[in-house]
Amino acid sequence: MKPDLKQIQAPIATEMDDFEKKFRTFMKSKVKLLDHITGYIVKRKGKQMRPMFVFLTAGVSGGITESSYRGAALIELLHTATLVHDDVVDDANYRRGFFSVNALWKNKIAVLVGDYLLSRGLLLSVDNGDFGLLQIVSRAVREMSEGELLQIAKARKLDITEDVYYTIIKQKTASLIAACCAVGASTAGVGADQVEQMRLFGEKIGMAFQIKDDLFDYGKDEVGKPxxxxxxxxxxxxxxxxxxxxxxxxxxxxxxxxxxxxxxxxxxxxxxxxxxxxxGGLEYAESVMNRYYEEALEILAAFPPSEYKVSLEALVEYTIQRKK
Amino acid sequence: MKPDLKQIQAPIATEMDDFEKKFRTFMKSKVKLLDHITGYIVKRKGKQMRPMFVFLTAGVSGGITESSYRGAALIELLHTATLVHDDVVDDANYRRGFFSVNALWKNKIAVLVGDYLLSRGLLLSVDNGDFGLLQIVSRAVREMSEGELLQIAKARKLDITEDVYYTIIKQKTASLIAACCAVGASTAGVGADQVEQMRLFGEKIGMAFQIKDDLFDYGKDEVGKPxxxxxxxxxxxxxxxxxxxxxxxxxxxxxxxxxxxxxxxxxxxxxxxxxxxxxGGLEYAESVMNRYYEEALEILAAFPPSEYKVSLEALVEYTIQRKK
Structure with a gap:
């Protein structure tokens, strides 16, 4: 079967709808300008991969709970904060085909909105006593910023070895997907060992995901040029x-x-x-990607069968087969 | 007596020294570029008003504890993160007479370093179970970003009333000093009522501080011009x-x-x-500032006498008498 995001989402369709509604209320503020901007951010949401990972891994670990929603929201608020800051960082004027917050409201506001979203995520967790989630997510934030900075430092000298490359993509990309999966397992109420297994599962997918992404750079663009x-x-x-x-x-x-x-x-x-x-650089990268793919499936194999598990397997498949 | 920062610091001199050492270790990272930048940040530290407030209010509330250091570090890490982001925000090339991180390493790195410092602050609290502190500080971050955004929104229309002005400065400036004082009291182990009294005390000083700051804009600069x-x-x-x-x-x-x-x-x-x-705008602003000053001292009067209390009184005095 060719994996398809709509099918993958089927077992958690209700949860994803509920999540979207809850997420809107989490972002509410007393400042009009802020509501205006966050409303704009909500409208241009992407594939919702992160909440999907949280709910599916919670499902496969024993069941989605109320705290799974807060976990997904915490990650989404932090991730959105990062995106808004990234728009400043990259001097990006577009994101997903829309004007970026940065282009519309200038850097100053973009940085402040990022900080605001971040504080909302923190308060959501702190006020509900979700300290385990906060720990998982704070680690991911640290790793992501360290990974990006490592990449910048190394890019200047063009001296990246394979090992450094793996460190960078593990920190920069895989740590967030790993956090999603650890949060999912943790909110299902399983023990530390199983949370760690789910975290590792997410890390493997994350590695495969980034290598796939890097391979796209050698593919053809919309007008057929590399x-x-x-x-x-x-x-x-x-x-x-x-x-x-x-x-x-x-x-x-x-x-x-x-x-x-x-x-x-x-x-x-x-x-x-x-x-x-x-x-043969492309074939080599593909072989490494496939190794991570196999390892992710191996970890997943130890979990009991369920519709969530079928979807997670399809999501792993989707990661390495997607066309963009 | 004319208040003097060195004298004010006397009862917490050892704590401030210890804090500086601990703070350096809290910022350590595996990424060389990052250590290089955070080392640079530590060198250009300012008056250290925030840790001072934490330690003095902890002292006056019953005693400085190990968690007072972590509370001061959490605030300092978040505040430093904000400063680094602010340098991006303001396109500032200088801060305290040095080149800003922004000017030296560009926006991209500045945003990432800010995010990194923030995650370190979070982990320090989460790993030690300081959830009360995290709550106090997250609220302050939310208020600060809301306050700044409110100011920007209102500045465009030039329609700020006195009430809006008080809301802005309460959120933008007073909330951080309030958080320092609440953190101090909380780490001394007192009950919620006393933590709230200390928070209010900090808020009043913060209001007076900002009004004083705004009054400087009508004073003379170094060459004698307004x-x-x-x-x-x-x-x-x-x-x-x-x-x-x-x-x-x-x-x-x-x-x-x-x-x-x-x-x-x-x-x-x-x-x-x-x-x-x-x-008569200056006289009016001064009278409001003096009201906040009186209110701060009134709250402080309820606390038992100690060398910390004497220093806090002097710090209130310093706030409204300082020359810059």
Whole structure:
């Protein structure tokens, strides 16, 4: 079966609807301008992958509870705060085809709205005594910011090894999905061991997800041209890292030169892409992605059968098969 | 006696030294770039007013405990995170005479470092089970961001009444000092009533502090010229609000016109300053500040005598007498 997000969501359709309503009330404020902006944020919501992970892992761990909603909301509020800050960070004027909050209301407001959303998430947890959730999520926030900073530091020197790459994507991407799954298990009321198993499951999916994402940079864009954005931004990802490790000293020097100095030139970017493809970098990255995929399924196999489990298996499948 | 920060700090001198050492270890990270930046932040620390409030109010409430250090660190980490984000917000290139993190490492890194510091503060509290502190501080973060956003929303329309002004400064400034004092009392182990009294005490000082700050805008700068920065930025503060409330319809219209359209012109700004002075706006703001000062001292009077109390009284005095 080709995995499809609507089908995957079927066992938690009611919960997802309820969640959306609750989430709106969690964001309410006394300041009009703020409600105006958060209303705008709610409207342009994405695939809702994070709440989906929370509810499905709660289901597979024994059952969705009231605290699963608060856990999903905590993550979503923190994640939204991060997105709003990211818009400032990237000087992004668009997100998901809409104007970013940043473009519309300027940096100042974007930073403050981010801080506000964050404080709402904290209060939601603190006021309800969800301290286990808070711990899981705070760790994820720390790892995410450390991971992004590590990537920036390394990108300057273009000296990323495979190990550093795995550290970066584990912190930057996998830690949030891991947190979603740990929160799901924790709100189902299982013990620390099972929470840790679910956290690991999420981490594996997260790793596979990011490698897939990095592979897209070598795919074709909407008009059929290779993308190459990561190369332009001097972001070293697995296909390139593998190709450089295999390359001769001379070849490596040439490619690094192109990335460092000619990264704005379309022809040079294409040369780097061709070099990666010829070195088997794409196949290697795919094999690593598949290993994480297998490991995620292995962890999941230990859980009792249920409709949630079927959906989680499909979600793992979706992660590595998605087209964008 | 003329209050002096060194004398005020005397009863908590050891605690402040210990705190500085502990705070450094709280910020440690595995990412070199991050340690480099946080090291830079620690070096340019300010007057340390917030830890001072925490330790003095803990002392006056029954005694400084180990959790007082964590409470002070939580506030300091969140506050530092806010400052780093603020540097982005204000496009500020300097802070306290140094280059801002923003200017040196760009917005992207500044936002991430802010998020990192925040997560460290959260983990410090969560890992130690300091949930009461977390609640006090999360409320303050929410209020601060709401207050700043309210100020921005109102500044656009220049329609701030005295009541709105008090709401803004209570949220934007007083809530953090209130949180410091509540944290101090709470870590001394007193009951909810006394924590609330200390919170109120901090709020009153915070109000007086901000009004004093707003009055500086009508004082002379280092070369003897009136400052007028708030007017340039269309920030409506108490002296101006009072003057406008007293003014005739025509006069009000004229002044609003100058602020809205001529705020970049030194001569017009001076006209606004003269108008405020002639209307008795400065005297009025001072009288309100003195009322908050009296109210703060009244609350403090109910606490038993101690060297901490003497210092807190001097700190209240310092707030309204300071020269910058």
């Amino acid at each position: 993308v190459g954005i990561d190369i332009k931004e001097k972001k070293m990802t697995l296909p390139l890292i593998f190709a450089l490790e295999k390359a001769s000293w001379m070849e490596k020097k040439k490619i690094i030169y192109l990335i460092r100095n000619k990264n704005e030139d379309k022809k040079s970017v294409n040369k780097v892409i061709d070099f990666v493809k010829a070195s | 400052v007028g920065i708030d007017i340039k930025e269309k920030k409506m503060t108490l002296p101006l609000i009072f003057a406008l409330e007293k003014a005739s319809w025509m006069e009000k219209k004229k002044i609003i016109y100058l602020i809205r359209n001529k705020n970049e012109d030194k001569k017009s700004v001076n006209k606004v300053i003269d108008f405020v002075k002639a209307s």
